[in-house]
Amino acid sequence: MLDFTYDTLPSRVVFGVGALDRLADEVDRLGAAKVLVLCTPSGRARGENIAGRLGGRVVGIYDKAVMHVPAETAAAAQEEARRLGADCCVAAGGGSTIGLGKAIALDGGLPVIAVPMTYAGSEMTPIWGLTEGGVKRTGRDPRVLPKTVIYDPALTVSLPASVSGPSGINAIAHCVEALYAGDGNPITSLMAEEGIRSLSKGLQIVIETPDDLDARSLALYGAWLAGATLGVVSVGLHHKLCHTLGGSFNLPHAEVHAVILPHAVAYNSVAAPEAMARVARALGAEDAAGGLYDLAVAVGAKVALKDIGMAAGDLDRAADLATQNPYDNPRPVTRDGVRALLQDAFDGVRP
Ligand code: NAD
Secondary structure (H helix, E strand, C coil), X not given: CCCCCCCCCCCEEEECCCHHHHHHHHHHHCCCCCEEEECCCCCHHHHHHHHHHHHHHEEEEECCCCCCCEHHHHHHHHHHHHHHCCCEEEEEECHHHHHHHHHHHHHHCCCEEEEECCCCCHHHCCEEEEEECCEEEEEECHHHCCCEEEECHHXXXXXXXXXXXXXXXXXXXXXXXXXXXXXXXXXXXXXXXHHHHHHHHHHHHHHHCCCCHHHHHHHHHHHHHHHHHHCCCCCCHHHHHHHHHHHHHCCCHHHHHHHHHHHHHHHHHHHCHHHHHHHHHHHCCCCHHHHHHHHHHHCCCCCCHHHCCCCHHHHHXXXXXXXXXXXXXXXXXXXXXXXXXXXXXXXXXXX
């Protein structure tokens, strides 16, 4: 019997090769006239390209976005937006840049237009994050949800394989957890399964042929679906564990997701057989955990924590931290269970 609640989130999506040409119209549509463009230091040229398309509507380019939105970076960006009298932010880049846009929106309510260039999916969620004293706080607030999202697959062609692979698996992780979320629903499950299928197919091609726009479109479409599912469901063991590893041990975000996902899925598989069958079906694999591991290998993502900067001596503390606060998950989260999972992930064994 069907019994569910589904909140739709109000955002406008403009998708397609060349969609960036519509950016100025989308700014005008919001009634904005003083745009602050956000990007990372290494993404400055991409930020300038965006600004060039907006002409006199731009009041500045702020190129200091970094991973996990340090509170001092957020405060400096909020101050810059105020100083320039900005009435809109265009966040052009990956989850780090969009996260900075959200921090500005959280403070002053400025509307954000997101132009995503990775597969992280943040642009479709009302989830913000701020890091202070090595601890990342997250929360949900409708004010931070970008008003408009411009997905232009041509912008992702420059994304190197070393970023495309892990970033795409990060998106798949949103879909996987949406399929077994306690507050999931049939609509997000449809989106999640299709998201996994699109990402899996698209990623395997873009790794070989980065400028294949059909494959880039497929992967970015999957990332949209993934972000949209993450925006409306609660996350479980996988995201909580990645949050701990990224925040407390300073491991790279997307890479951690790629390593942990097959193991989190193996941990939960007995407790969520229907979700796992859908994951396997979308991957065209025999089982979900093994299929995700094989996909990570196929797209060139690292599959062992020891290869992305984790120290063996930190595994006990990671297990302690990750099991400190209870949260919803298909299978009860135990300290011993998580410690064993972390060991497998550290060694990089195929589940
Ligand atoms: P990122 O934004 O740091 O980007 C990764 C790297 O790719 C950067 O060096 C960036 O400059 C580069 N890059 C981006 N676009 C490029 C392009 N088109 N061509 C070449 N290089 C490009 O990493 P990410 O994985 O996209 O985002 C990670 C952050 O996003 C984390 O802080 C994570 O917590 C957050 N996140 C938040 C949510 C949410 O809902 N709030 C969801 C997913 C991720």
